[in-house]
Amino acid sequence: MPTTLATIKKNLEDRIGTPIMLVAQTGRKRQTQRKGILTETYPSVFVVDLDPEENSFERVSYSYSDVLTRTVEIEFLTEAI
Secondary structure (H helix, E strand, O other), rough: OOHHHHHHHHHOOOOOOOEEEEEEOOOOOOOOEEEEEEEEEEEEEEEEEEEEOOOOOOEEEEOOOOOOOOEEEEEEEEOOO
């Protein structure tokens, strides 16, 4: 099944409130890895509240096209019971 912006948005909307790991391409051979909680989705972007102990800022937002083009990779973290 081909992935579209609409399916990416729906999948993220269904997982609001879950912890996620983001790996963002920041340059030619550089990546930024961040952990946080998916808090909000908007028509063209989604917002992640970051862990304040690990990051110098509180929130980050990415567009759904970043996920589609694999500039940002998302991994949903499951809590061990």
